[in-house]
Amino acid sequence: MTVSSLQIIIGALLGVCLTQALADDSVNENNQGNDGGNSHQNVNINNQDHIANINSYNGWKGWDAVWDYSKELFATRLFNKRACIVAKMNKDAFPSLEKLNKFKDQKPAKGTSPPPFLRFSISKTRIRNVAQFGGPINTLCKGVPTYYAQQDQGGALLFESQGCVDTGILGLFGIYLCGNISGC
Numbered sequence: 001m002t003v004s005s006l007q008i009i010i011g012a013l014l015g016v017c018l019t020q021a022l023a024d025d026s027v028n029e030n031n032q033g034n035d036g037g038n039s040h041q042n043v044n045i046n047n048q049d050h051i052a053n054i055n056s057y058n059g060w061k062g063w064d065a066v067w068d069y070s071k072e073l074f075a076t077r078l079f080n081k082r083a084c085i086v087a088k089m090n091k092d093a094f095p096s097l098e099k100l101n102k103f104k105d106q107k108p109a110k111g112t113s114p115p116p117f118l119r120f121s122i123s124k125t126r127i128r129n130v131a132q133f134g135g136p137i138n139t140l141c142k143g144v145p146t147y148y149a150q151q152d153q154g155g156a157l158l159f160e161s162q163g164c165v166d167t168g169i170l171g172l173f174g175i176y177l178c179g180n181i182s183g184c
Contacts, residue, residue, distance in 0.1 A: 041170055045097055051136055052100055054169060063167055066136045069097060075137040076167045076177060077144065083181050084141035086133055087120050087149040095173050103172050117174030119164070120149035122181060149177055 044053045050069040056062050065076040067089065074094075075086045093116065095103070127146040131138045168174035 043100055043103075043169060045100055047097060049136075050097065052097060053136075056167070061165075063165070064140060065167060066140050067094070068134060068136055071134055071137075073133055073137060074175075075133065075140050075146075076175075077140050078165060078167075078177070081165075081181050082144055084130070084144050084146040085120070085122055085149050085177050086127060086130075086137060086141065086146060087151065090118060090151055093118055095169075100169070100172075103169070115168070115171060115173050117168060117176060119152045119176040119178060121152055122147050122149045122177055122179035124179075124181075145181070147181060149179075152178075 040057045042055045042057070046052075052067040052069075054065040054067065056064070060080045063076055063078050065074060067074045069089070069091075072089045072091060073086060074089050075084055077084045125147070127148055130141045130146050133141075163180065164176040164178040166174055166176055168176075
């Protein structure tokens with residue numbers, strides 16, 4: 001093992017440990033899907049840096065995301081697509097860090113309406129310099145093809161679920177990333 005490989009491994013392990021240790025709040029959500037499947041999500045909130053790290057543990061359909069409120073960007077790494085998607089946050093629509101923190105103490109009541117959602121269309125053009133988005137997003141997306149997505153407006157919100165991946169927080173907020181990712 002080379003020195004640089006060892007440094008990468010140590011850095012990755014240190015990053016995982018520090019993320020959990022420095023997180024101010026943690027939200028866990030389990031969901032039994034209507035198809036009998038289960039999914040589990042973990043949300044770590046760093047109030048000091050204004051960042052939420054979201055992990056969706058759903059096997060090959062799992063994903064990780066960083067919501068960087070200070071840069072007004074979010075990024076999602078889709079494991080089954082072997083790709084990362086970066087988009088601008090709509091501050092008026094995304095739940096605040098405070099709302100994420102309060103969500104951990106709430107259980108959705110039966111018969112409540114579905115959570116709000118946003119739909120984003122994925123660009124076919126790859127982003128060459130992921131570092132421009134800052135450390136947390138660079139760390140998440142480094143080493144995988146990364147694409148930009150734009151929020152759909154108006155009539156585009158009426159959509160078919162084919163070709164879309166739901167990367168929102170269960171029961172709180174939906175984010176649909178839609179489009180074919182070339183080269184994956």
